[in-house]
Amino acid sequence: MRDVFVLGVGQSDFGKFPECSIAELGRQAAQAAIADAGIDAGELQAAFASRVYEGMITGQTVLKDLGVARIEVVNVENACAGGSTAVRSLYKDIAAGYVDVGIAIGVESMTTSPIAGKLIPPARDDLDGQLGMTMPVWFALQAQRLMQTHGAKPEDFARISVKAHDHGALNERAQYRKRLTVEEVLGSRMIADPITLLQCCPNTDGAAAVVLGSAEAAARTDAVAVRIAASTLVSGDFTFRTADLTTLELGARAAAMAYEQAGIGPEDLDVIELHDAFASEELVHYEDLGLCPRGEAVGLLRSGATALGGRIPVNPSGGLLSLGHPLAASGVRVICEITDQLRGRCGDRQVPGAKVGLAQMLGGVVNGLDAGAASVHILTV
Amino acid sequence: MTEAVPLRPDLFRETPEGPTLLAVRCKSCGQVVFPVRDLCLACRSGELTMIELGSDGELLCATTVHMPTQATRPGDAVGYVIMPPGVRVFTQIDKRGDALPEPGTRMKLRIAPLRTDGDTEVLAYRFAPAEEVTADA
Numbered sequence: 001m002r003d004v005f006v007l008g009v010g011q012s013d014f015g016k017f018p019e020c021s022i023a024e025l026g027r028q029a030a031q032a033a034i035a036d037a038g039i040d041a042g043e044l045q046a047a048f049a050s051r052v053y054e055g056m057i058t059g060q061t062v063l064k065d066l067g068v069a070r071i072e073v074v075n076v077e078n079a080c081a082g083g084s085t086a087v088r089s090l091y092k093d094i095a096a097g098y099v100d101v102g103i104a105i106g107v108e109s110m111t112t113s114p115i116a117g118k119l120i121p122p123a124r125d126d127l128d129g130q131l132g133m134t135m136p137v138w139f140a141l142q143a144q145r146l147m148q149t150h151g152a153k154p155e156d157f158a159r160i161s162v163k164a165h166d167h168g169a170l171n172e173r174a175q176y177r178k179r180l181t182v183e184e185v186l187g188s189r190m191i192a193d194p195i196t197l198l199q200c201c202p203n204t205d206g207a208a209a210v211v212l213g214s215a216e217a218a219a220r221t222d223a224v225a226v227r228i229a230a231s232t233l234v235s236g237d238f239t240f241r242t243a244d245l246t247t248l249e250l251g252a253r254a255a256a257m258a259y260e261q262a263g264i265g266p267e268d269l270d271v272i273e274l275h276d277a278f279a280s281e282e283l284v285h286y287e288d289l290g291l292c293p294r295g296e297a298v299g300l301l302r303s304g305a306t307a308l309g310g311r312i313p314v315n316p317s318g319g320l321l322s323l324g325h326p327l328a329a330s331g332v333r334v335i336c337e338i339t340d341q342l343r344g345r346c347g348d349r350q351v352p353g354a355k356v357g358l359a360q361m362l363g364g365v366v367n368g369l370d371a372g373a374a375s376v377h378i379l380t381v
Numbered sequence: 382m383t384e385a386v387p388l389r390p391d392l393f394r395e396t397p398e399g400p401t402l403l404a405v406r407c408k409s410c411g412q413v414v415f416p417v418r419d420l421c422l423a424c425r426s427g428e429l430t431m432i433e434l435g436s437d438g439e440l441l442c443a444t445t446v447h448m449p450t451q452a453t454r455p456g457d458a459v460g461y462v463i464m465p466p467g468v469r470v471f472t473q474i475d476k477r478g479d480a481l482p483e484p485g486t487r488m489k490l491r492i493a494p495l496r497t498d499g500d501t502e503v504l505a506y507r508f509a510p511a512e513e514v515t516a517d518a
Binding site: 127128129240241 | 382388389412413414416422423441442443444446447448449450452453457459460461465467468469471472473481484495
């Protein structure tokens, strides 16, 4: 297998842009990534694109406006992990030698999607969905367990949202750049006890893209190449094999595989971007990623270690909570943020001297599985 | 006249001892899986026995849902109940007034209308704190 490098990253604005088509959002991100990589779009040999809602040939729709046609384009869907899946698919094609340079794009227009203004619904025939299961409900039940098993308090969950918004306030691309207080988060409308509105990610339109290449392709550009030291993607296990809601076995498995692939451990990480669609879940990811021993995630949060300036900053971008969550874009976007962090170009939210970063994404809830998909990428310079 | 139909077949049934949820146990590996299916998800054997999970469980956790969902109104409660032999079941929950039952509460299965489709009442399972079901009976 060949080494694979991130050559360029790009992101559209994140927010509510109902007037903006998928093609336009995707073009903004793809064009930025291609320019960042210092290549001509004509050099792209393959593209993987992801979108959850809805429509066909997303990649072709985006790339045609950049003068790119005829190449192999694959469109993938894996719920919120769709973008990570696109990146990993391209990674594998480059590692295997099928292509030297390509682009992965994630794009979502939530405001024009068929579920605009609604919760992300389970499949129509999903038993739990028929009984009232939704994303916020599932994460609320997980939060309830965290309060029982970990001694977490609603204030802890609120603090995670406060941290995300503190970080997002430093990111010019964030959908919500307003700093919040714990009291404001707790005082916002209750969604599913203990999760309040300001502990939920917003609906977001946006896109992100990365250009990946082989060592030879990297050598042809002036871009600072960031090596993908690990790329993993796994699906969930049956709930009858998962002990509790306070760990997502698939997330822990994706991380363990990534650490093995990269030959490093969680103690070697400088910065992390992860799935925080709901504030409370961040605690679960701390433990599943091995940032602290089981049962100690609340202590890690309270110590300030995961805030900017701490030992291992988590979601310096503002995360899904503040930056926003255009579903299929988020899995690509976390890799954009880690790349920017490792290149030292994150301005006020820069983690000083970051050399090793981890981008995680999670996708999908379905009856019978602990979750749909989990992906981890480890990047190094 | 209103017809009552279960949400899906082989989900629950009435017995002389009260309602029971239905599951399958694999004849090959012993895995119990709810809801009923025709393939063991653990070992993929097709040799399965339908079993009754009974009507007793223990509340793992619950939440009050404050926005409408496909099946609940604001203020309704849902949660997970653990039934012997350790099957975790997502379910709607009867509250005690405005209060959620505490984790660890002994829960009792009951069959109740989930929704009405035209003239058809769709029945599903839900759980209530055990002492309340006993008191009602």
